[in-house]
Amino acid sequence: MEQVLREMGTALQNGASLSIILPDHPNVGRAFSDQGLKRLRHEAPQAAEEGRIQAFSLATSTREDGQEHYRPIYVHAKVGIVDDLWSTVGPGNLNNRGMKDDTEMNVFTLNSDLTRELRFMLQAEHLGLIEPDDLLALSRFLNKNRQSEIEKQRGEQLFHYLKEMLDDPLAAMHLMSERARENLQRCKANQPLIGHLLPYLTGEEAIQQGLNFRKEHGWIEEP
Numbered sequence: 096m097e098q099v100l101r102e103m104g105t106a107l108q109n110g111a112s113l114s115i116i117l118p119d120h121p122n123v124g125r126a127f128s129d130q131g132l133k134r135l136r137h138e139a140p141q142a143a144e145e146g147r148i149q150a151f152s153l154a155t156s157t158r159e160d161g162q163e164h165y166r167p168i169y170v171h172a173k174v175g176i177v178d179d180l181w182s183t184v185g186p187g188n189l190n191n192r193g194m195k196d197d198t199e200m201n202v203f204t205l206n207s208d209l210t211r212e213l214r215f216m217l218q219a220e221h222l223g224l225i226e227p228d229d230l231l232a233l234s235r236f237l238n239k240n241r242q243s244e245i246e247k248q249r250g251e252q253l254f255h256y257l258k259e260m261l262d263d264p265l266a267a268m269h270l271m272s273e274r275a276r277e278n279l280q281r282c283k284a285n286q287p288l289i290g291h292l293l294p295y296l297t298g299e300e301a302i303q304q305g306l307n308f309r310k311e312h313g314w315i316e317e318p
Contacts, residue, residue, distance in 0.1 A: 107139035112147040119152040119313035150295035223290025
């Protein structure tokens with residue numbers, strides 16, 4: 096992990112942007128995530144000031160008894176995307192343990208079309224841009240599965256819509272940041288989330304926001 100943080104810090108100092116999704120309630124506690132995020136912001140303060148370091152969590156909301164209830168979404172799969180060219184998907188953590196010690200296997204690809212389409216689908220789901228059924232239709236279209244003419248047309252429409260919204264990675268990152276901030280206010284007002292994005296807040300930040308933060312459980316999960 097030390098090497099990964101060091102390389103990320105160097106890239107941020109050289110002008111790169113980083114968008115990372117972290118669980119609000121990781122099974123190993125929040126200390127590692129909070130410390131890692133603080134270190135990146137410390138090593139690349141200009142990137143932090145310019146909004147080039149964005150950290151998010153995923154959550155869902157359901158309405159019961161006239162109240163909105165929120166739960167964190169825990170995603171075990173690890174996905175990494177770099178420059179719309181390189182991507183990895185799998186269970187292995189991008190640290191020494193995941194890459195060297197544990198018996199795990201990721202898929203790595205060097206393919207611009209595949210990587211960009213993967214980013215489109217993930218961001219579309221997280222932002223709430225399209226419905227779950229449309230995500231399936233888009234996946235079938237991009238995979239060139241057998242489809243009816245109507246299904247193909249729908250898949251093509253969805254792809255062009257997402258390309259218009261998300262083609263610029265930095266603009267897409269800005270959309271994610273805006274949606275996360277909007278959803279944070281929705282949480283405070285007990286309103287349903289749009290999509291699944293929320294800002295990843297360190298313990299200090301959550302307390303400053305007046306949220307019910309618990310050291311081992313984060314702030315999204317209800318007591």
